[in-house]
Amino acid sequence: MKSPNSKSPNFYESVYAVVKKIPKGKVTTYGHIALLLGNPRAARAVGYALNSLKKDRESKIPWQRVINRQGRISFKGDTFRAELQKKILHTEGVFFDLGDDQLDFGKYGWFP
């Protein structure tokens, strides 16, 4: 066994696992992922985990399906990344057509 006594799996892996479960055409929020992990307050940590994704990993994990509670992309300064995310979601059939770059959670939201 590699790690017989690893009591808690890396938070990152848990986040990735949940993100992978998000069906195409749907999106969820950082806070909800944290909630699924059992830490509704760990939204920041979730964002931190996705930020730690490497390029190689990005192609395996649908990070673009995770947005903030406001129904929009929340990047701080990486506008380039934000535009990319928006573009990918557009390809998957998700549109920010509520105005002001907001999307309708009632239509695209995935909150199991």
Next chain:
DNA sequence: ATCGTGACGAACG
């Protein structure tokens, strides 16, 4: 081990 940081969220004025 302590400090600072960050793709958040909710509350406050």
Next chain:
DNA sequence: CCGTTCGCCACGA
């Protein structure tokens, strides 16, 4: 309504 502040959690140096 808007902008701002505080709290939350995990990770790296």
